[in-house]
Amino acid sequence: MKVHVDMALCESHGQCVFAAPDVFAFDDEEEEELVYEPSPGPGRRAAVEQAVLSCPVRAVALDGGAG
Amino acid sequence: MNGPGSVVVVGAGLAGLRASTALRERGFTGGLTVVGDEPHGPYDRPGLSKDVLTGRRTAADTDLPIPAGLDARWRLGRRAVALDRVGRRLLLDDGTVLGYDGLVIATGAAARPWPGPGAPPGSGVHTLRGREDALALRRALTKGGPLLVVGAGFLGSEVASAARALELPVTLVDAARRPMERAVGSVVGSVLADVQKAAGVDLRLGTTVTGLLGRQALEGALLSDGTRVAARTVLLALGARPNTEWLRDSGLRLNEGTSGGVSCDRRGRALGADGRPAPDTVVLGDAAAPPHPLPGDGSPAHLGIGHWSEAVDRADSVAAALLGQECPAHETVPSFWSDQFGLRIRSVGLPQLADRTEVREHDPVRSRMEVAYHRGPRIVGALTVNRTSRLAAHRERIKQEWHQRTIPV
Structure with missing residues (x-):
């Protein structure tokens, strides 16, 4: 499973962090930069799918496609 | 599986699309019809008050x-006008009758119009809810200001921001003492007021519009403090009302006292007049009034x-309910x-329920805030800037x- 976040679209809504906190996180408190695990284990699929669905700017993609 | 053979989704916005998608993902293979009153397929509304107005993004x-x-049959440009729950059919505005086994109500909400006094001038008066509204307002703003925004909630504040980005003179009027006060409370509202004023917005709080001036074209407005403001364009940002008039005689319980939405249980099943959930009718999005726990007193309220x-988080459980499938409670x-x-x-929870605001960080230089909202001893919401x-x-x-509490309805 491959995850990709289009950082040009990301507006720090944080919805992906809510849906899959072990895959997405805000790194540096100062910069508020989103970081993520690009190859999470298969057990995280449902949570990542929820992150894809809940991103208001559709910046999160799974397996290279919007699905 | 004893699910419905056919489903009609009334509403082709975010909620209608997400409900349809969730039905298919849960294995529904029957006929799926989506009715939408606009000529467009589904589109997302949040950008309409921001980037579409400034031209940074197009409507498309x-x-x-x-x-x-998805394999849906789209009936676009058609509005549902009546529902016959016993006969399981609904009437569209072109006289078409659609039968269904399962029904999704996702008709959204409409902008509240000018309440008076008097009729508004023939041109220059806008509301903003749909894509055509945004394009019309964009055209008006490109001709220049001044812009008068009535209502300093989310929508009014965002449009004021977009208009200032276009360097138009903007007057923002609200009866409350602070912008967005109902949603974010007085502490954050005060900070927003300072930011809006610093950005050049002529902010008139504790004030109402008592009249719109101009017969054909808008010329300005009279305010309750006796002043008069000139305006070429006015945006009425007075909130929204669920599109549920077509359900008036359906026997479904409309939440008239608060929102006008269709009261439903936590899985989205619409409540009948007797308060019991209908197994064949669910409601999602702005037309829905689901129960929320009121932390502190444990009683649910239909909000x-x-x-x-809301449309995004509840789509799956609503689809499961309509298909008669078990679904772990989605605790949203x-x-x-x-x-x-x-x-x-950015905010989570229901800050409007709070009786106390705790500012955990406020850095005016970097425009940062972290705020927790409490009701009695419990946290009910949070907001960050x-x-x-x-x-x-x-x-x-x-x-x-919240989820320590069980919601009986």
Whole structure:
């Protein structure tokens, strides 16, 4: 499973962090930069799918496609 | 599987699309018809008050992608006008009758019109809800100001921000003492007021519009403090009302006292007049009034939240309910956002229920805030400004707090 976040679209809504906190996180408190695990284990699929669905700017993609 | 053979989804916006998608994902293979009163397929509304107004994005950019394999029959440009629950059929405005086994009500909400006194001038008066509204307002703003915005909630504040980005003179009027006060409370509202004023907005709080001036074209407005403001364009941002008039004689319970939405249980099943959930009718999005726990007293209240996240978070459990499938309770925490004047406002929970606001960080130089909202001893909401990294922990606490309580309805 491959995850990709289009950082040009990301507006720090944080919805992906809510849906899959072990895959997405805000790194540096100062910069508020989103970081993520690009190859999470298969057990995280449902949570990542929820992150894809809940991103208001559709910046999160799974397996290279919007699905 | 004893699910419905055919489903009609009334409403082709975010909620209608997400409900349809969830039905297919849960294995529904029957006929799926989506009725929408606009000529467009599904599109996303949040950008309409921001980037579409400034021209940074086009209206087409708001199109929502239709998942492959949705296999829906689209009845666009058609409005449902009546529902016969006993006969399981609904009437469209062109006289078509659609039968169904399962029904999804996702008709959204409409902007509240000018309440008077008097009729508004023939041109120059806008509301903003749909894509055509946004394009019309965009055309008006490109001709120049001044712009008068009536209502300093989310929508009014965001449009004021977009108009200032276009360097138009903007007057923003609200009866409350602070912008967005109902949603974010007085502490954050005061900070927003300062930001809006610093951005050049002529902010008139504790004030109402007592009349719109001009017979054909708008010329301005009279305010309750006796002053008169000139305006070429006015945006009425007075809130929204669920599109549920077509259900008036359906026997479904409309939540007239608060929102006008269709009262439903926590899985989205519409409540009949007797208060019992209908197995064949669910409701999602701005037309829905689902029960929310009121932390502190444990009683649920049917609230029309109207946030984007409601349609998204509840779609799966609503689809499961309509298909008669078991579904683990989706314990959602509402969330909303607003981008205005360079501020990324992000919130979770229901801050409007709070009786106390705890400011955990306020850095005016970097325009950062972290605020927790409490009701009695319990947290009910949180809000950050340019500080989303702090939100997830609050959301977790709210979730724990709320879901200790069972919601009987």
